[in-house]
């Protein structure tokens with residue numbers, strides 16, 4: 001540490017101590033009455049007083065915090081891009097105008113799941129720069145409707161946002177989605193453990209036009225992107241396959257082979273009820289064999305004769 005930095009950091013520590021004692025008086029967002037909170041927020045989101053010193057002023061007090069300083073290792077800390085926060089209002093582009101934060105410790109805009117500010121308010125900060133094509137469906141996405149914040153998934157005070165890295169994306173998603181986490185660790189699943197595939201192979205976390213925020217137009221199209229051979233067309237189709245792959249498969253994983261929701265024959269009998277019972281004892285259907293031994297072409301058949309129509313070859 002050179003002399004200049006040392007002085008700055010000593011100054012910073014002194015101010016931090018000062019700030020802390022004042023902040024104890026002024027209170028934080030958590031203890032603040034609703035009316036007061038809204039009043040301050042108005043100034044943060046509308047016509048607040050920005051500092052003249054920009055980031056330098058903030059760092060007087062915050063430079064000892066490693067999380068804060070890591071901002072400069074990531075894209076938002078770069079000053080060489082015209083749209084970057086650092087080329088404009090700097091820290092205050094996200095945390096809002098300083099106002100009296102510096103002397104009376106009025107709180108700043110804070111982010112993430114534990115933050116007391118609504119997801120909508122937090123997200124409006126990010127959206128002020130990120131209203132691009134990629135987030136066109138954000139407004140109607142489940143995550144927005146469920147009040148998930150951008151900063152619940154994204155980190156900005158880091159060199160590399162873990163959710164943008166295929167090796168760590170799934171971990172972030174499954175920190176909330178525990179059921180899918182359990183599924184993907186079952187006996188048969190898509191190869192998501194090592195980042196070969198990830199949740200975003202099928203989902204758009206910013207929303208989409210399809211159910212379950214799937215990336216393609218509908219569920220089956222999402223699967224055909226990688227399992228093209230299942231698309232057909234087949235001379236003899238099996239209706240549920242055309243309608244919905246998830247009628248038989250759990251795409252997140254299953255204790256059954258082939259990610260089947262149930263094992264045959266139960267899987268088949270759910271829809272083909274009484275298929276065991278409707279024939280007499282000599283029937284092929286009560287021979288105790290698996291349905292799949294004979295009906296091998298369960299996804300559809302191109303065989304021209306009657307056996308094809310029964311999905312047998």
Ligand code: HEC
Pocket residue numbers: 015016018019020023051054057058059060061062091092095097098101102103105108109110
């Ligand atoms: C005079 C010292 C001082 C200055 C200058 C200052 N802060 Fe703070 N800030 C504090 C203290 C003290 C706290 C409360 C303790 C803490 O959480 O670090 C705080 C809290 C915060 C928090 C909330 C942290 C949390 O975890 O809840 C944010 C965000 C923040 N400051 C951003 C800024 C920004 C941006 C600037 C510049 C515009 C700035 N601060 C300038 C002292 C200061």
Ligand code: HEC
Pocket residue numbers: 075076081083084085088093094111125126127128129130150151154156161164
């Ligand atoms: C003042 C404008 C501005 C604000 C406010 C802003 N960003 Fe950014 N953001 C940028 C710029 C510029 C880039 C780099 C160029 C790009 O990818 O668009 C960027 C990039 C990103 C990226 C891609 C990062 C990467 O490594 O490729 C993510 C994710 C992101 N921002 C999330 C957020 C979140 C979350 C917020 C709110 C907490 C936010 N941004 C607020 C300007 C902003």
Ligand code: HEC
Pocket residue numbers: 123126127130132134135138143148149150151152153154163164169200205206
């Ligand atoms: C549920 C988690 C989640 C939420 C919530 C979320 N994102 Fe993302 N975001 C991601 C993932 C995952 C990617 C990487 C996408 C990919 O690789 O397909 C991404 C990519 C990005 C990128 C970089 C690539 C691009 O699309 O431009 C930006 C910028 C971004 N998000 C901004 C935002 C903003 C702004 C919000 C809030 C309005 C937000 N995100 C909310 C998970 C999320």
Ligand code: HEC
Pocket residue numbers: 055058059062065067068071076085086090091092093094095111112151154155156157158
């Ligand atoms: C692009 C938006 C953005 C910019 C620019 C930004 N921050 Fe943050 N800040 C966040 C978000 C989001 C978090 C929550 C943690 C995270 O995402 O990494 C955060 C967290 C913080 C915290 C709490 C850290 C902790 O220990 O939990 C402080 C303090 C803070 N920022 C200060 C600053 C200062 C000082 C600057 C300028 C040097 C700055 N921020 C610039 C978005 C931003």
Ligand code: HEC
Pocket residue numbers: 170173174177180181184190192197198199200201202203212214219246251252
């Ligand atoms: C191979 C494609 C695929 C992958 C990979 C995938 N999903 Fe899904 N997901 C789907 C499909 C298809 C649905 C709709 C299921 C249905 O309708 O039965 C769905 C539904 C969901 C739902 C809604 C569940 C419900 O019951 O409404 C959540 C939450 C979800 N996925 C989270 C995740 C998470 C988290 C990951 C990563 C661990 C992930 N998904 C990976 C295809 C996928």
Ligand code: HEC
Pocket residue numbers: 113142143146148152153163169172173174175176177199200203204205211212213
């Ligand atoms: C902060 C918690 C959180 C994180 C992190 C998170 N989600 Fe979600 N997600 C939710 C909540 C809450 C819902 C709505 C309730 C539900 O379906 O579980 C939801 C719903 C969904 C759905 C169902 C959409 C629908 O229309 O049925 C999908 C798909 C999904 N998330 C995918 C993802 C993916 C992919 C990631 C990682 C990129 C992710 N989520 C990260 C909280 C989160």
Ligand code: HEC
Pocket residue numbers: 188189190191197201202219222223224225226227245246249251257258259
């Ligand atoms: C991004 C590509 C991709 C998408 C999209 C995709 N899959 Fe897969 N699928 C794979 C890969 C890779 C495997 C593993 C192949 C292997 O292990 O040989 C696989 C395997 C499977 C298996 C066999 C599992 C086993 O244990 O034998 C089933 C069933 C399956 N996928 C169903 C689906 C369904 C249903 C969808 C749509 C909801 C879907 N897949 C979407 C890539 C994908």
Ligand code: HEC
Pocket residue numbers: 220223224227230231238240241242244245246247248249258260264292298299
């Ligand atoms: C009527 C139930 C059913 C439906 C609907 C269904 N499958 Fe299957 N799928 C099965 C069965 C049963 C197996 C195991 C076949 C075996 O062991 O020979 C299987 C196996 C698979 C496999 C792994 C073995 C192989 O044949 O490659 C993939 C991949 C697969 N299905 C994808 C899909 C896709 C994609 C869809 C939607 C277009 C779909 N399935 C719809 C019942 C179904």
Ligand code: HEC
Pocket residue numbers: 238239240247248264267268269270271272291292295298309310311
């Ligand atoms: C989600 C419901 C559903 C499931 C599960 C299902 N099927 Fe089907 N299956 C249908 C429907 C609907 C038809 C079309 C019925 C018709 O045309 O009369 C059909 C048609 C058939 C046919 C051709 C019938 C004919 O008369 O041409 C056979 C064979 C068949 N299924 C076998 C199976 C087997 C084997 C399984 C288990 C691997 C299975 N099905 C699972 C719904 C289902």
Ligand code: HEC
Pocket residue numbers: 265268269272275276284285287289290291292293294295306310
């Ligand atoms: C030993 C071979 C064999 C086994 C095992 C078998 N099937 Fe069949 N199945 C056939 C043959 C052959 C036909 C065609 C009969 C005909 O042409 O009339 C058929 C016809 C069908 C049909 C068409 C409707 C009908 O009644 O003709 C359905 C649906 C069906 N099987 C479902 C099943 C299910 C569900 C199972 C498992 C519980 C199963 N099959 C087990 C050979 C078998």
